[in-house]
Amino acid sequence: MLDRIIRDYNEAVFETDKDAAFEVVNNALANGLSAEDVVFKVVIPAVEVMMSDITRDPDANLAQHFMTAQIAAEVTEKMLTKFVHPPEIIGRVVIGTAAGDLHSLGKRIVMGCLKALMVEVVDLGVNVPAEKFVTEAVHYGADVIAISAMMVHTATGENGARKVRALLKEQGLEHQIRIVVGGAPYRFDNELYKTVGADGWAADGIAAGKMIVDLIRAGKTS
Amino acid sequence: MGIAQVHLTVVTPAGEQTFRVPAGTSVRDALDLTELRVRAACGGSGGCGACGVTLIGGAVTPPTTAEYMKLQPAERACGVRLACQMRLQGDALVRIDDPAPPSQWRSIPPEELIPSPGALPELPQHVYGVAVDLGTTHIRLALWNRKTGQRMATRRGPNPQGGFGADVLNRLSAAHGNPARAAELAKLARTAIVQAVRDILKRDVGEVTPMLKEIGEVIIVGNTAMLALLSGHGGAALLDPDHWAGRIDCQPTDRTAFQAQWFMPHATIHLVDSVAGFIGSDLLADLLATRLTDGPAGALLLDVGTNTEIALWDGTRLHVTAVPGGPAFEGVGLRNGMAAETGAIYRVCRPVSADISFETVAGTPARGFCGSGLVDAVAVLLATGQLKPSGRFAVSPGPDGFLLDPANLCTALFSQDIDTFQRAKAATAAAMVALLERAGLGWTDITRLCVCGAFGHRLDVANAQAVGLLPPLNPACIELFADASLAGAEIGLLQPAGAAVFAALGERVAAINLAQVSDYDDRYIDHLRLRPIDINRKV
Numbered sequence A: 001m002l003d004r005i006i007r008d009y010n011e012a013v014f015e016t017d018k019d020a021a022f023e024v025v026n027n028a029l030a031n032g033l034s035a036e037d038v039v040f041k042v043v044i045p046a047v048e049v050m051m052s053d054i055t056r057d058p059d060a061n062l063a064q065h066f067m068t069a070q071i072a073a074e075v076t077e078k079m080l081t082k083f084v085h086p087p088e089i090i091g092r093v094v095i096g097t098a099a100g101d102l103h104s105l106g107k108r109i110v111m112g113c114l115k116a117l118m119v120e121v122v123d124l125g126v127n128v129p130a131e132k133f134v135t136e137a138v139h140y141g142a143d144v145i146a147i148s149a150m151m152v153h154t155a156t157g158e159n160g161a162r163k164v165r166a167l168l169k170e171q172g173l174e175h176q177i178r179i180v181v182g183g184a185p186y187r188f189d190n191e192l193y194k195t196v197g198a199d200g201w202a203a204d205g206i207a208a209g210k211m212i213v214d215l216i217r218a219g220k221t222s
Numbered sequence B: 001m002g003i004a005q006v007h008l009t010v011v012t013p014a015g016e017q018t019f020r021v022p023a024g025t026s027v028r029d030a031l032d033l034t035e036l037r038v039r040a041a042c043g044g045s046g047g048c049g050a051c052g053v054t055l056i057g058g059a060v061t062p063p064t065t066a067e068y069m070k071l072q073p074a075e076r077a078c079g080v081r082l083a084c085q086m087r088l089q090g091d092a093l094v095r096i097d098d099p100a101p102p103s104q105w106r107s108i109p110p111e112e113l114i115p116s117p118g119a120l121p122e123l124p125q126h127v128y129g130v131a132v133d134l135g136t137t138h139i140r141l142a143l144w145n146r147k148t149g150q151r152m153a154t155r156r157g158p159n160p161q162g163g164f165g166a167d168v169l170n171r172l173s174a175a176h177g178n179p180a181r182a183a184e185l186a187k188l189a190r191t192a193i194v195q196a197v198r199d200i201l202k203r204d205v206g207e208v209t210p211m212l213k214e215i216g217e218v219i220i221v222g223n224t225a226m227l228a229l230l231s232g233h234g235g236a237a238l239l240d241p242d243h244w245a246g247r248i249d250c251q252p253t254d255r256t257a258f259q260a261q262w263f264m265p266h267a268t269i270h271l272v273d274s275v276a277g278f279i280g281s282d283l284l285a286d287l288l289a290t291r292l293t294d295g296p297a298g299a300l301l302l303d304v305g306t307n308t309e310i311a312l313w314d315g316t317r318l319h320v321t322a323v324p325g326g327p328a329f330e331g332v333g334l335r336n337g338m339a340a341e342t343g344a345i346y347r348v349c350r351p352v353s354a355d356i357s358f359e360t361v362a363g364t365p366a367r368g369f370c371g372s373g374l375v376d377a378v379a380v381l382l383a384t385g386q387l388k389p390s391g392r393f394a395v396s397p398g399p400d401g402f403l404l405d406p407a408n409l410c411t412a413l414f415s416q417d418i419d420t421f422q423r424a425k426a427a428t429a430a431a432m433v434a435l436l437e438r439a440g441l442g443w444t445d446i447t448r449l450c451v452c453g454a455f456g457h458r459l460d461v462a463n464a465q466a467v468g469l470l471p472p473l474n475p476a477c478i479e480l481f482a483d484a485s486l487a488g489a490e491i492g493l494l495q496p497a498g499a500a501v502f503a504a505l506g507e508r509v510a511a512i513n514l515a516q517v518s519d520y521d522d523r524y525i526d527h528l529r530l531r532p533i534d535i536n537r538k539v
């Protein structure tokens, strides 16, 4: 039965059919699958399958990324309330869009992927000043500050990632907190993330999830 | 398409080209729409004699009196004709030994123009006027004799700021904090406009400098970013979301220098104020041209372009917004994208037998897709099942992309092009829904939908409906306008009330910033799917 559920779920996600995906999950629950199994045996593997599929498949489009992330996040969130024991959390991330930028979607997708990968995410919203990224990261004890910027001037400007880097340096937090960035301008120029002082970037939410998990793990072992 | 189409083949020192044109068109008018123009120094009256071409053969009208007056008998014996006098009755072959030097400017096809109103301003002098639609991708303008109400000529050409980025923000960012660069961008647009005017004066009037002095007004409409870059003022405010609720001042601070640069000492240069944030005065011009607010509630206007603007008339207020439709609809940002120029695939037909067929502008070999061709291609591939509603190809097309014509690499579509298309159409459709919601209306309340901008007349409405770009309303409610912003600027130029008409419209406007509409992003994702918009769903 599980194989069939996994296959149907993966297909629904691949076809960006959210209703179908939820139907698969609801049927699975009705047939006695536990919430834990839905998350760990269906949803997370699906994200992982999508990860490898999408990295191999340059054709994957925005709707697929979004749906994978969104469906995964929604299902996970719903299932978490049904968990018997709270799950183990890998790490914590504060995320927001750069100052002057109101494009919230990229952030949402990244959040969805992180949640489905058991990373705790604090959403700071849009148009977030550099100072706030840092104070909130300190407040929540975050491992990573994630900054989304969809426009050239918010990605490269003085008030975005550059300023966050300067503040971390000033406060001696550079070795504790990593900065990751993403959004259209970074996709056009794959070296841009270095220029603005970030530790990593990713072209899409699924890659972002992997990159951030890797960074957190590397930070915890070093 | 009532008028029969004929083929005009032109041989020049550079080679041979064939164009498809409506029968009855003069050779000059036909070529004025292309990059291959004849020489000319009058409005095509037969007065200058500059437009000589050699007729090799074909079905054309006999020589006119003007041709007898302007051409030597020896020339006539060799087949020399005046291109502005000779009309095509069937296919024809002509030779042009000395075409006009290459230029970016072309005439706007007359069928795209909207007639302008009857009442004219009282003018003792400086009777000429120029109406300009300053677009991100294209500049369109028309020269008028405001006294007689005669449109002398029109031009369309690329906005040369494109080198600084296809979209508005790249250009604003380039100018931001860099006065030299800002000046350069302003100069590019200013020079382009005056060059187009000069091109008209040279080719359609025959006199340049004296005529520039006769121009009494230049009225310019455009999106806020274009106005700011032209004037060199307002760009910084536009980059800051805190300023978007209200109107951003984009008036030039160097008016005298501006007039001097243009050699138009008597011209009032009038930049029509934009509405709010990125919502420009080109939208006001569209509203004037389509008379949207003269009709009943439930009228929607969509100006598709790099900066797509939308207005919804609810009977008392105009709800308006701007959305980054993305340059895709103007053919920019696709691997094989291009403007609707010679060789652009503008229509793709559903296969009757096995192959997909398509038509290009002027019927020349395909060089790429313009916006309407892209909409058609997506709709046709969706109908044949080669593209799935998710936007993925049923079978991955491989490194050369999906070729409409296997023998022509310029006809390839790539997965990324489809993704770009989906984003642009989703942003647009979701924005229309957001406006409906704000006005408390539903799709079924819409009785009129005016589609202006990039697609022109060429958009296939059924295909746009099938992919979810336009709502599946009764096609009789949907009207296509090719050059509405220009027409609106023309109204402003000619009305006795002048540019005050814009201000009056502006008063009725309620602007919406989609970034503050909480469920806009959910709608956007919903609309990514290639499927008809559900008009019965409550918005």
Ligand code: B12
Residues within 6 Å of the ligand: A062, A065, A066, A100, A101, A102, A103, A104, A105, A106, A107, A109, A110, A146, A147, A148, A149, A150, A151, A152, A153, A180, A181, A182, A183, A184, A187, A200, A201, A202, A203, A204, A205, A206, A208, B167, B168, B169, B170, B241, B278, B306, B307, B322, B323, B324, B325, B326, B327, B420, B423, B424, B427, B513, B514, B515, B516, B520, B521, B524
């Ligand atoms: C939807 C949209 C909007 C919506 C935003 C709605 C919302 N709530 O988010 C609205 C209508 C509000 C909007 C407004 C504007 N927009 Co806009 N918008 C778009 C559009 C169509 C899609 C952007 C989007 O959401 N993409 C979805 C994201 C998720 O896609 P993505 O980039 O592939 O994201 C992935 C990666 O980048 C990565 N990622 C993203 N963030 C992060 C963060 C981290 C840490 C990591 C690791 C990875 C990562 O993962 C994501 C998921 O896979 C784009 C055009 C386009 N084709 O992309 C323009 C675009 C971004 N907008 C643009 C412009 C100009 C504007 C406006 C100025 C225009 C206007 N007329 O008002 C305003 C500015 C608003 C502001 N100050 O922020 C331009 C920017 C141009 C430039 N060169 O900078 C674009 C590129 C369009 C264009 N070509 O002109 N916009």
Ligand code: FES
Residues within 6 Å of the ligand: B028, B039, B040, B041, B042, B043, B044, B045, B046, B047, B048, B049, B050, B051, B082, B083, B084, B085
């Ligand atoms: S005579 Fe033909 S253009 Fe002047």
